[in-house]
Amino acid sequence: MNDLTQTPEMLIAQMGARARRAAALLAPAGDAQKTDALRRAAQALRDQAPAILAANARDMDNGIDNGLSAALLDRLRLDADRIAAMADGVDQVALLENPLGSVIDSSVRPNGLELSRVRVPLGVIGIIYESRPNVTADAAALCLRAGNAVILRGGSEAKESNRAIHTAMAEGIAAAGLPADAVQLVPTTDRAVVGALLRASDFVDLIVPRGGKSLVARVQEEARVPVLAHLDGINHSYVDGVADSAMAESLVLNAKLRRTGVCGSTETVLIDRAYGHAPALVKALLDAKCEVRGDDAVQAMDDRVIAAADEDWDTEYLDAIVSIRLVDGVEEAIAHIAAHASHHTDAIITEDAVVAERFLNAVDSAIVMWNASTQFADGGEFGLGAEIGISTGRLHARGPVALEGLTTYKWIVRGRGQARP
Amino acid sequence: MNDLTQTPEMLIAQMGARARRAAALLAPAGDAQKTDALRRAAQALRDQAPAILAANARDMDNGIDNGLSAALLDRLRLDADRIAAMADGVDQVALLENPLGSVIDSSVRPNGLELSRVRVPLGVIGIIYESRPNVTADAAALCLRAGNAVILRGGSEAKESNRAIHTAMAEGIAAAGLPADAVQLVPTTDRAVVGALLRASDFVDLIVPRGGKSLVARVQEEARVPVLAHLDGINHSYVDGVADSAMAESLVLNAKLRRTGVCGSTETVLIDRAYGHAPALVKALLDAKCEVRGDDAVQAMDDRVIAAADEDWDTEYLDAIVSIRLVDGVEEAIAHIAAHASHHTDAIITEDAVVAERFLNAVDSAIVMWNASTQFADGGEFGLGAEIGISTGRLHARGPVALEGLTTYKWIVRGRGQARP
Numbered sequence: 001m002n003d004l005t006q007t008p009e010m011l012i013a014q015m016g017a018r019a020r021r022a023a024a025l026l027a028p029a030g031d032a033q034k035t036d037a038l039r040r041a042a043q044a045l046r047d048q049a050p051a052i053l054a055a056n057a058r059d060m061d062n063g064i065d066n067g068l069s070a071a072l073l074d075r076l077r078l079d080a081d082r083i084a085a086m087a088d089g090v091d092q093v094a095l096l097e098n099p100l101g102s103v104i105d106s107s108v109r110p111n112g113l114e115l116s117r118v119r120v121p122l123g124v125i126g127i128i129y130e131s132r133p134n135v136t137a138d139a140a141a142l143c144l145r146a147g148n149a150v151i152l153r154g155g156s157e158a159k160e161s162n163r164a165i166h167t168a169m170a171e172g173i174a175a176a177g178l179p180a181d182a183v184q185l186v187p188t189t190d191r192a193v194v195g196a197l198l199r200a201s202d203f204v205d206l207i208v209p210r211g212g213k214s215l216v217a218r219v220q221e222e223a224r225v226p227v228l229a230h231l232d233g234i235n236h237s238y239v240d241g242v243a244d245s246a247m248a249e250s251l252v253l254n255a256k257l258r259r260t261g262v263c264g265s266t267e268t269v270l271i272d273r274a275y276g277h278a279p280a281l282v283k284a285l286l287d288a289k290c291e292v293r294g295d296d297a298v299q300a301m302d303d304r305v306i307a308a309a310d311e312d313w314d315t316e317y318l319d320a321i322v323s324i325r326l327v328d329g330v331e332e333a334i335a336h337i338a339a340h341a342s343h344h345t346d347a348i349i350t351e352d353a354v355v356a357e358r359f360l361n362a363v364d365s366a367i368v369m370w371n372a373s374t375q376f377a378d379g380g381e382f383g384l385g386a387e388i389g390i391s392t393g394r395l396h397a398r399g400p401v402a403l404e405g406l407t408t409y410k411w412i413v414r415g416r417g418q419a420r421p
Numbered sequence: 422m423n424d425l426t427q428t429p430e431m432l433i434a435q436m437g438a439r440a441r442r443a444a445a446l447l448a449p450a451g452d453a454q455k456t457d458a459l460r461r462a463a464q465a466l467r468d469q470a471p472a473i474l475a476a477n478a479r480d481m482d483n484g485i486d487n488g489l490s491a492a493l494l495d496r497l498r499l500d501a502d503r504i505a506a507m508a509d510g511v512d513q514v515a516l517l518e519n520p521l522g523s524v525i526d527s528s529v530r531p532n533g534l535e536l537s538r539v540r541v542p543l544g545v546i547g548i549i550y551e552s553r554p555n556v557t558a559d560a561a562a563l564c565l566r567a568g569n570a571v572i573l574r575g576g577s578e579a580k581e582s583n584r585a586i587h588t589a590m591a592e593g594i595a596a597a598g599l600p601a602d603a604v605q606l607v608p609t610t611d612r613a614v615v616g617a618l619l620r621a622s623d624f625v626d627l628i629v630p631r632g633g634k635s636l637v638a639r640v641q642e643e644a645r646v647p648v649l650a651h652l653d654g655i656n657h658s659y660v661d662g663v664a665d666s667a668m669a670e671s672l673v674l675n676a677k678l679r680r681t682g683v684c685g686s687t688e689t690v691l692i693d694r695a696y697g698h699a700p701a702l703v704k705a706l707l708d709a710k711c712e713v714r715g716d717d718a719v720q721a722m723d724d725r726v727i728a729a730a731d732e733d734w735d736t737e738y739l740d741a742i743v744s745i746r747l748v749d750g751v752e753e754a755i756a757h758i759a760a761h762a763s764h765h766t767d768a769i770i771t772e773d774a775v776v777a778e779r780f781l782n783a784v785d786s787a788i789v790m791w792n793a794s795t796q797f798a799d800g801g802e803f804g805l806g807a808e809i810g811i812s813t814g815r816l817h818a819r820g821p822v823a824l825e826g827l828t829t830y831k832w833i834v835r836g837r838g839q840a841r842p
Contacts, residue, residue: 024759028783107804113793115803120785122815205815226647226816247838254840338445360833362449364541372534372836381841382536382832383528394543394626395647396817399832411803411820412781415793417668419675420802 008196012151015184016203019124019149022181026147027121031098033176038094038141041172045087045137048168052083055164056133063157075131076158086137086165089386093141096385099403100147114414119407121147123205126197127388128153128219130211133161139210140169140183142388146406149182151204153197155211156189198223206406208389213316228401230366230392232316232342233263235374238333238359239281240350241274247371248277248349249284254373255347257288261318263390264345264377268313269324270333273297282324291321298324313340330355334362341365343392345377366392366399429617433572436605437624440545440570443602447568448542452519454597459515459562462593466508466558469589473504476585477554484578496552497579507558507586510807514562517806520824521568535835540828542568544626547618548809549574549640551632554582560631561590561604563809567827570603572625574618576632577610619644627827629810634737649822651813653737653763654684656795659754659780660702661771662695668792669698669770670705675794676768678709682739684811685766685798689734689744691754694718703745712742719745734761751776755783762786764813766798787813787820 026034045052056078063073099119106116125148129135136152143150154162166185174180186193198207198219207227209219216229237255239248255266269285271278279301285292286304293308294301305324312323313336327333330348337346347369348359356370367377379387379400387400397405447455466473477499484494520540527537546569550556557573564571575583587606595601607614619628619640628648630640637650658676660669676687690706692699700722706713707725714729715722726745733744734757748754751769758767768790769780777791788798800808800821808821818826 024785027785109802109804113797113802226814244838250840251838258841356835360835364445364448365831367832367834369834370836371838372834373840375841376534376834376836376839381530381534383530393647394829398829408815408819410786411788413788413790413793413797414777414781415791415797417665417672417792418797419671419794420679420796 008190008192011186011188011193012196012200013203015151015186016124016200018181019151019184020203022179023121023124023147023149025179026144026149026182029147029178031100033178034145034147035094037173037176037178038090038145039172040175041137041141041169042087042090042094044168044172044175045083045090045165048164049080049083052161052164052168053078053080055160058160059158066157068157072131072157076133076161078133078161082134086134089134090137090141093145093386096145096403099145099407104409111418112416113418116412117409118412119404120410122406122408124149124151124203125406126151126153126200126204126207126225128194128197128207128209128211128215130155130215131157133158133165135210136162136165136185137169138386139208139388142386142403143406144173144182146403148406149184151184151186151197153186153194159189195222198225201225210389226396228389228391228393228397228405230263230342230344230390232392233265233344234268234314234316234340234342235264235266235344235377236268236270236333236337236341236346237266237374238270238327238330238337238346238348239272239275239278240330240348240352240355241272242351242355243275243349244351245277245280248275249281251347251349251371251373252281253284253288255375256285256322257290257320258373258375260320262375264375265318266347266374267315267317267323268340269322270327270336271324272329272333273326274329278326285322289320292324293321294324295326297326316342330359334359337363337365344390345369345374347372347374366390429611429613432607432609432614433617433621434624436572436607437545437621439602440572440605441624443600444542444545444568444570446600447565447570447603450568450599452521454599455566455568456515458565458594458597458599459511460593461596462558462562462590463508463511463515465589465593466504466511466586469585470501470504473582473585473589474499474501476581479581480579487578489578493552493578497554497582499554499582503555507555510555511558511562514566514807517566517824520566520828525830532839533837534839537833538830539833540825541831543827543829545570545572545624546827547572547574547621547625547628547646549615549618549628549630549632549636551576551636552578554579554586556631557583557586557606558590559807560629560809563807563824564827565594565603567824569827570605572605572607572618574607574615580610616643619646622646631810647817649810649812649814649818649826651684651763651765651811653813654686654765655689655735655737655761655763656685656687656765656798657689657691657754657758657762657767658687658795659691659748659751659758659767659769660693660696660699661751661769661773661776662693663772663776664696664770665772666698666701669696670702672768672770672792672794673702674705674709676796677706677743678711678741679794679796681741683796685796686739687743687768687795688736688738689746689761691746691748691757693750693754694747695750699747706743710741713745714742715745716747718747737763751780755780758784758786765811766790766795768793768795787811
């Protein structure tokens with residue numbers, strides 16, 4: 001499969017041409033055939049668990065030899081439960097509502113032309129990801145269900161696992177009579193191939209990077225193909241003067257500490273000077289082993305508070321660290337968020353509906369919340385089923401992106417011989 | 422306004438920062454204030470017609486001195502009627518339905534969280550255009566109505582006209598209490614500024630090029646900001662075996678010849694071998710002074726037919742020239758279109774509904790038509806009001822793009838204190 005004299009551009013052009021042909025065959029296939037393919041792929045993952053585990057063991061051995069961190073090794077590691085969960089995830093994508101063929105809107109023009117906008121597949125999607133091998137199955141399932149062909153480029157540390165998972169997925173798809181090329185895995189870990197994929201605008205309609213900040217930054221910098229991604233989740237929870245104190249404490253602790261490594265976690269807490277329970281809130285965070293970096297007023301509340309530096313207001317900690325500032329009401333909170341947020345998810349906690357609506361309208365982020373934890377920023381929690389990612393871009397899809405974000409539409413015009421005057 | 426020591430990047434960064442501030446003020450402004458601004462701008466265009474005509478006369482003089490073609494001079498030229506039409510166009514944008522604030526969909530999650538997706542402005546839009554000065558008013562009006570700030574970069578040949586039109590628009594907007602910086606005109610015709618605008622992803626959310634193929638190609642090549650555009654309109658009309666011959670002749674002549682310079686015109690006609698009236702159709706085109714370039718079978722129908730070369734099937738003539746090929750039924754027509762179309766607008770003419778549906782489903786173009794002229798590919802004809810352009814891209818907006826395509830959405834989540842388990 002991998003010819004050593006081949007340039008990265010040649011490899012991607014070949015894979016891209018195969019993906020285009022596969023996409024053309026997928027588009028007219030019925031939804032039943034696609035869900036059948038997913039169920040067969042899920043079963044193939046279960047049937048081939050021993051081979052997948054053996055491949056994963058080779059990756060783990062290499063990872064240990066190469067000195068991967070414990071965190072990376074944990075992301076890389078598969079076991080029987082994780083394979084079962086991966087297969088169940090593929091089955092669940094088969095249970096989602098069919099995103100294709102639905103009529104977005106329709107109209108009849110005065111001249112009798114009947115217009116409708118109908119959802120169709122996006123085309124060919126490139127997924128670039130790092131150490132988690134489950135992305136090979138998750139992303140392939142979502143792309144396929146939306147009628148797209150996908151080119152997967154996983155991390156070198158997971159190459160054996162990815163190959164084994166891809167084999168199972170492709171077998172399931174072929175067994176349902178769909179083209180196995182609908183899901184292709186880049187057969188080399190040569191980094192130059194990523195560059196070729198990012199520039200392949202003739203063959204790829206959308207790139208989705210799944211991984212850490214350095215990967216996403218590289219993709220956004222180099223890509224000539226449209227990218228759907230978020231770089232940062234610098235999210236805010238604003239505690240208004242008339243917030244309920246028990247709710248504020250519960251939500252802020254959940255938003256910051258439930259899981260600190262997820263993109264929906266709160267990184268900065270803004271507290272209205274009029275809020276009467278700020279010291280108790282700061283103490284609760286500190287007592288929960290969260291490092292607090294505060295402005296002067298917050299430092300005065302507890303000896304354990306560290307002075308926040310300017311860069312703290314622009315930092316995504318992804319750790320048990322929070323920056324806290326007092327503000328003069330909702331307008332100063334909105335201004336702080338406008339200056340520092342990454343436009344991912346920002347929340348207000350208040351009992352005042354008017355203040356809440358002002359915040360929800362004025363904060364220009366993909367997700368804005370009232371009296372809820374920012375950790376709910378997730379396609380599954382939003383009822384979308386699995387998500388391909390969360391977008392902080394403004395075009396095409398914003399916030400959690402699932403099947404609908406992997407589609408586009410066409411205009412269908414039905415006439416009875418109308419010529420244009 | 423124009424400091425000669427300033428680099429293009431500095432200029433665009435300053436204009437971009439002003440645009441971001443203006444967009445932040447526009448977003449919360451009510452729709453009534455925006456429509457008021459448009460009406461005042463339309464009136465300012467009428468009131469300042471003498472100044473606009475004087476500016477245009479200077480552009481025309483320069484154009485003649487610089488040897489512009491008659492076609493370019495016609496595009497550049499304004500008169501009282503054209504200014505009145507421009508002002509009326511701005512008024513009409515004020516009559517369109519407000520695209521902002523509408524709820525796209527909503528749901529209540531099992532945990533009681535209330536979710537909705539609400540339309541909001543896209544942000545800052547850059548428009549790069551050539552000789553037609555009316556774009557200064559049209560594009561500004563559409564962007565403003567959708568709550569966006571706009572940076573306009575018109576062609577050097579129209580710089581005096583654009584400046585005068587921009588002055589009127591900005592005065593109308595300021596008179597309504599909205600920031601005049603919502604509509605900015607790049608104050609220099611230095612081509613390097615276009616490059617800076619195309620790379621200004623911190624300040625600009627979308628670029629729309631309005632002009633010829635070389636402009637669009639340059640924009641698509643250089644832009645780091647998302648681009649909404651179409652490069653080609655290589656459109657097909659396929660005459661099926663069971664087409665009504667009178668309808669086929671009427672539609673093909675209209676699709677090709679109504680206006681040959683528009684992007685929705687048909688460039689290639691595919692005729693089913695089973696269609697009994699092909700020679701009459703070819704003769705009608707020739708008699709209407711259309712040059713016909715045909716395959717062997719079409720050449721045999723009439724001495725006036727020229728042999729089509731390979732590149733004819735990939736050529737957008739934008740002229741009274743058509744390429745014609747015989748095909749074996751709808752499947753060969755679909756295959757030809759897949760290989761040669763620019764995915765803009767393609768039509769089938771047939772009395773067979775099953776064949777028509779097959780074509781409408783299988784042809785992967787922004788617009789697919791049954792028994793209608795491809796010349797209907799137009800936002801106004803689709804009932805969208807004015808259009809900012811037609812997109813052959815697959816993301817965000819496809820086909821005619823009007824107000825909705827200049828918006829995005831945000832997710833609003835309303836809770837009652839829910840923390841994520």
